[in-house]
Amino acid sequence: MRTTLFAIICIFAFQVNLFSQTEADRLTGVWEPSNGKARVKIDKIGTKYFGKVVWLKEPIDPETDKPKVDKNNPDKALQNAPIKGYRLLKDFQFKEGNIWHEGTIYDPENGSTYACTIEMVDENTLEIRGYIGISAFGRTDVWKRLQIPKRD
Amino acid sequence: MEGPLFEGPNSVSAMHKVDLSSIGVSADKINHAYISKVRVYLPDSSNFNLFGDFKFQLTADEASMVECAQLNPIPSNVSSVDLKTSSEADLKDFFKLSEFVILMDGNLKEDYFENVNFKADLEFTINVTE
Numbered sequence: 001m002r003t004t005l006f007a008i009i010c011i012f013a014f015q016v017n018l019f020s021q022t023e024a025d026r027l028t029g030v031w032e033p034s035n036g037k038a039r040v041k042i043d044k045i046g047t048k049y050f051g052k053v054v055w056l057k058e059p060i061d062p063e064t065d066k067p068k069v070d071k072n073n074p075d076k077a078l079q080n081a082p083i084k085g086y087r088l089l090k091d092f093q094f095k096e097g098n099i100w101h102e103g104t105i106y107d108p109e110n111g112s113t114y115a116c117t118i119e120m121v122d123e124n125t126l127e128i129r130g131y132i133g134i135s136a137f138g139r140t141d142v143w144k145r146l147q148i149p150k151r152d
Numbered sequence: 153m154e155g156p157l158f159e160g161p162n163s164v165s166a167m168h169k170v171d172l173s174s175i176g177v178s179a180d181k182i183n184h185a186y187i188s189k190v191r192v193y194l195p196d197s198s199n200f201n202l203f204g205d206f207k208f209q210l211t212a213d214e215a216s217m218v219e220c221a222q223l224n225p226i227p228s229n230v231s232s233v234d235l236k237t238s239s240e241a242d243l244k245d246f247f248k249l250s251e252f253v254i255l256m257d258g259n260l261k262e263d264y265f266e267n268v269n270f271k272a273d274l275e276f277t278i279n280v281t282e
Contacts, residue, residue, distance in 0.1 A: 001183070001281055002279075002282060003277060003278070003279050003280070004175050004176075004177055004277075004278045004279075004280060005175075005188070005275055005276070005277060006175055006177075006275070006276040006277075006278055007273065007274065007275045007276070008168055008274050008276075009271065009273055009274075010166040010168070010254055010270075010271065010272045010273075010274060011166060011269075011270075011271055012164035012165065012166050012254075012269075012271070012272065041161075045165070045253065045255065046212065046213045046253065047213050048211075048213065050217065052161055052257070053161070054160055054161055067204075069224065075219075075240045075241065077221075077222075077236050077238035077239070077240065077241075078219055078222055078238055078241075080222065080224045080236070081205065081207050081219070081222040081224055082204070082205050082224055082259060084160065084161060084259060085160070085161035085205070085207065085257050085258075085259050087217065087257075090216065090217045091211075091216045091217055104216070
């Protein structure tokens with residue numbers, strides 16, 4: 001076995017998806033899990049959907065008196081990454097109808113990642129089912145779309 | 153990042169086209185690849201005081217997203233930073249593709265109304281079976 005180094009230089013550009021709204025893009029937006037502890041913004045990268053934490057009800061860890069970090073991540077090198085901004089939902093693909101699948105959901109409270117499917121019950125309600133192995137052994141949570149009050 | 157930018161999580165991305173021929177590596181011989189160095193620069197000689205943290209991920213339509221480096225907090229009054237990299241995050245699947253996306257997330261400490269430009273040097277270590 002040999003080891004090779006490979007270097008690249010990146011010039012970053014603002015992440016923007018110039019895509020026309022499709023049936024699958026109904027998933028994008030800001031959503032709130034049933035426990036109300038966080039808000040998760042789902043957006044599209046390439047052809048897949050990802051959801052990152054954009055708001056925390058309790059952003060400060062009472063043990064450290066600092067913003068919460070991903071202290072339960074099994075990879076020690078990543079344990080100091082903040083929860084705010086963390087992508088909990090990864091790699092979802094639109095299946096058909098109201099289903100997005102082939103994704104994962106991460107639980108920062110125990111550092112575990114679960115297989116996950118998302119079903120849109122109506123335009124403002126998601127059923128998020130995380131599971132291990134087969135979908136029958138899992139837990140479903142209901143997320144609500146964040147409603148922005150309309151101005152007169 | 154294109155302003156105006158708002159306090160909290162923001163993202164920038166760069167597409168990388170994979171070409172391993174320059175280093176004489178065949179993608180099917182890679183058994184592990186990880187990111188061994190990430191250095192981020194602000195080319196316009198300003199500093200990182202606006203940002204609380206950075207995180208790097210690779211993603212592609214044909215491969216699952218992998219987090220591979222982070223830095224929290226960002227030191228004050230510096231114009232380049234080295235992120236903490238993960239050797240456990242296996243990136244070999246990305247080198248079997250024609251291209252992948254490098255995604256950098258950063259939490260902005262406050263609203264900012266200008267554009268922010270970034271450059272980064274990335275170094276990957278690739279273990280190859282002979």
